[in-house]
Amino acid sequence: MIDEKRLVEKAVAAMKNAYVPYSRFRVGACALASDGSEFTGCNIENASYGLTICAERVALYKAYSEGKRDIVALAVAAEVEEPVSPCGACRQVILELAGNAVVILSNRDGSRVMRTTPGELLPYGFKL
Ligand SMILES: O=c1ccn([C@H]2C[C@H](O)[C@@H](CO)O2)c(=O)[nH]1
Numbered sequence: 760m761i762d763e764k765r766l767v768e769k770a771v772a773a774m775k776n777a778y779v780p781y782s783r784f785r786v787g788a789c790a791l792a793s794d795g796s797e798f799t800g801c802n803i804e805n806a807s808y809g810l811t812i813c814a815e816r817v818a819l820y821k822a823y824s825e826g827k828r829d830i831v832a833l834a835v836a837a838e839v840e841e842p843v844s845p846c847g848a849c850r851q852v853i854l855e856l857a858g859n860a861v862v863i864l865s866n867r868d869g870s871r872v873m874r875t876t877p878g879e880l881l882p883y884g885f886k887l
Pocket residue numbers: 779782784786801802803804811812813814815843844845846849
């Protein structure tokens with residue numbers, strides 16, 4: 760059974776490493792692979808704003824770069840009162856790299872969470 764609460768705690772903890780000198784908006788994520796390995800991510804901004812990468816994509820790219828493709832769950836947390844809503848770019852990446860995962864969206868401290876799926880986040884998403 761997936762310990763969703765623990766995964767959310769890891770996503771919340773990952774927020775502390777966010778590099779956010781421009782937005783000051785911290786986001787954290789934690790991807791869980793089927794073998795139990797976990798990959799955290801945070802958002803990393805850049806003075807050339809478009810080069811910024813979101814926490815969700817950092818976590819998933821870390822997992823894939825370590826050869827872990829069977830992602831069973833992805834938790835995302837951000838400095839908001841209500842569960843964070845991932846951006847469109849991340850929805851596209853989540854659909855392709857973690858299409859079967861349960862996605863758990865959280866607020867800043869895990870006190871408000873919602874569960875969803877990649878297909879629910881991006882209906883009719885682009886696929887090749
Ligand atoms: O789902 C999201 C939405 C935004 N951000 C980041 C990008 C940027 O650093 C900051 C403000 O958009 O939040 C994420 O990491 N994930």
